[in-house]
Amino acid sequence: MSGAGAIPVAVQGLGPMGRVILGAAQRDPRLDVVAAVDIDPAMAGRSLGALDLAPEDVVISDTLPPAPEGGVLLHATGSYLEAVAGQFEAALAAGWHVVSTCEELSYPFVRHPALAASLDAAAREAGRSLLGTGVNPGLLMDRLPVFLTSASSDIRSIAVERVQDPTSRRLPFQRKVGMGLSRAEFDAKAAGGGFGHVGLEESGRLIAAGLDWRIDAWSRELRPVQPDPSAPVRGLVETLTGATGDGRRVSLHFEAQSGVAESYDAVTVEGTPPLSLRFEGGVLGDAATAAAVVRAAHVLPSAQRGLITVLDLPLRHRPPSG
Amino acid sequence: MSGAGAIPVAVQGLGPMGRVILGAAQRDPRLDVVAAVDIDPAMAGRSLGALDLAPEDVVISDTLPPAPEGGVLLHATGSYLEAVAGQFEAALAAGWHVVSTCEELSYPFVRHPALAASLDAAAREAGRSLLGTGVNPGLLMDRLPVFLTSASSDIRSIAVERVQDPTSRRLPFQRKVGMGLSRAEFDAKAAGGGFGHVGLEESGRLIAAGLDWRIDAWSRELRPVQPDPSAPVRGLVETLTGATGDGRRVSLHFEAQSGVAESYDAVTVEGTPPLSLRFEGGVLGDAATAAAVVRAAHVLPSAQRGLITVLDLPLRHRPPSG
Numbered sequence: 220m221s222g223a224g225a226i227p228v229a230v231q232g233l234g235p236m237g238r239v240i241l242g243a244a245q246r247d248p249r250l251d252v253v254a255a256v257d258i259d260p261a262m263a264g265r266s267l268g269a270l271d272l273a274p275e276d277v278v279i280s281d282t283l284p285p286a287p288e289g290g291v292l293l294h295a296t297g298s299y300l301e302a303v304a305g306q307f308e309a310a311l312a313a314g315w316h317v318v319s320t321c322e323e324l325s326y327p328f329v330r331h332p333a334l335a336a337s338l339d340a341a342a343r344e345a346g347r348s349l350l351g352t353g354v355n356p357g358l359l360m361d362r363l364p365v366f367l368t369s370a371s372s373d374i375r376s377i378a379v380e381r382v383q384d385p386t387s388r389r390l391p392f393q394r395k396v397g398m399g400l401s402r403a404e405f406d407a408k409a410a411g412g413g414f415g416h417v418g419l420e421e422s423g424r425l426i427a428a429g430l431d432w433r434i435d436a437w438s439r440e441l442r443p444v445q446p447d448p449s450a451p452v453r454g455l456v457e458t459l460t461g462a463t464g465d466g467r468r469v470s471l472h473f474e475a476q477s478g479v480a481e482s483y484d485a486v487t488v489e490g491t492p493p494l495s496l497r498f499e500g501g502v503l504g505d506a507a508t509a510a511a512v513v514r515a516a517h518v519l520p521s522a523q524r525g526l527i528t529v530l531d532l533p534l535r536h537r538p539p540s541g
Numbered sequence: 542m543s544g545a546g547a548i549p550v551a552v553q554g555l556g557p558m559g560r561v562i563l564g565a566a567q568r569d570p571r572l573d574v575v576a577a578v579d580i581d582p583a584m585a586g587r588s589l590g591a592l593d594l595a596p597e598d599v600v601i602s603d604t605l606p607p608a609p610e611g612g613v614l615l616h617a618t619g620s621y622l623e624a625v626a627g628q629f630e631a632a633l634a635a636g637w638h639v640v641s642t643c644e645e646l647s648y649p650f651v652r653h654p655a656l657a658a659s660l661d662a663a664a665r666e667a668g669r670s671l672l673g674t675g676v677n678p679g680l681l682m683d684r685l686p687v688f689l690t691s692a693s694s695d696i697r698s699i700a701v702e703r704v705q706d707p708t709s710r711r712l713p714f715q716r717k718v719g720m721g722l723s724r725a726e727f728d729a730k731a732a733g734g735g736f737g738h739v740g741l742e743e744s745g746r747l748i749a750a751g752l753d754w755r756i757d758a759w760s761r762e763l764r765p766v767q768p769d770p771s772a773p774v775r776g777l778v779e780t781l782t783g784a785t786g787d788g789r790r791v792s793l794h795f796e797a798q799s800g801v802a803e804s805y806d807a808v809t810v811e812g813t814p815p816l817s818l819r820f821e822g823g824v825l826g827d828a829a830t831a832a833a834v835v836r837a838a839h840v841l842p843s844a845q846r847g848l849i850t851v852l853d854l855p856l857r858h859r860p861p862s863g
Contacts (some may be wrong), residue, residue, distance in 0.1 A: 247695075
């Protein structure tokens, strides 16, 4: 469904997340899905309709076509910046604005400073905007807490919790949080760096950037949830905390395990006034990530050029009349 | 307290709200309070210190001085645009950016289109930004729901509730919601247009603008809360609802009465995914309004010029390095 003056979008990466994004984009009257890209030989050359996707007549390509005027690429092929930076460079050169679920793109300035600088230069040279966002990182654990600083002064601490029951989530998500593993399997995978919510550090750094806080040191912890040592691991808890020299604190708590009583997201701000906000039942990750990507596509043409973050994203597309 | 490179601010209007704003600004290391303005002859000419306010050595003036480079005026003298528009014109001409708690300034394009156009022209000509915000209107019932549309697609309805016990609030607020009046007194005052949360319509229109929804008709209702007809009125409930031609709905519910079990603010979004967000204990209005004004002062110098709304406000001041 597309309306007059709709924004042309392409979707790159037709895995589970890309398909949810494609669906949200296709249902949005302000977007017009004009291209779909995936390198999987089983998909390239077929129509979306042949895969029970829509718009049915769009043929999947293994390379991104040149962008139509004002086109925005919705990109969902990977979490790690080094693996997908070449795709961003190609998309910018082809004239697309880019919004990507790549977690490391959400705040790449610390982990990948050289790559961030070269992507920023490429985007500016192309006159396009490049942004990493989903719901996490990109919204619940970073943009939302920064947004809330418009309702509280004298902030002494910000605590964010995302607590989820992975049982109803996709199998890859359950695997990612260690659900069902034995403790030995969990520990072996953890020792190899196989766990960890990609994006947690990026969220912490986004909060610090949004508040203009200088964090002296970040501390990160990961532990399995396994109340009964003979039973499989239920999932994991991961925390990231940081403090300024004068004692202001940021803490992020990510918990995904099958024993939670109820999924929820919460933000607690110690300040004037104090704020205690909670999403009852939590926020469903995949659908909310698709919404965040689609919403970014609405407003990205009004944003600054270059590599930007969600802190730079306008709240709306501003019509010329003001 | 002011840091290097702090933003110079003036505070105009030293009533109860202006004093809370002054306190928040004075405690903020990113702001430097350089002027205070009030037309009250009992205040003009005296130092803030003489009124037990800070910074102690700032002398209250009855007219706004010329702005220092990048100066922002924090304005809190009235709710109605026609009464304060002249103050905005003078402030813009004197070189100040302006953020004001004037409720009607938050979205003046419908109620006062000619005045909005002339203020926009004055601000553009002066190369300054003019914004109306507090926590309500300006945040809880408008900017926050629009913000949440980054986490949900296919939105069918947005419902916002602000429910407060006025007992702990300032006396003028208790009077404003009819607390303690007899039913006859309430009805007489209501018939004269003496009640009504100034800004509720502005919030509804901000949501519609932020979502690009065309609302065919708004419906507004106001009723007293008086469970026992022989007892004084407890307060009031005011609602505003609107719908698009295809049935998408916005509803705002403002309730301030002494019989509420607990104050809270809530936003419910019907969409993909659904969102149900609640501030436990509510958000304290005066302190949060001061925070909203102070935060706007941080970012206003990075905003577009002219008369803008909270939908146009950047989330942060963007450092030149990106």
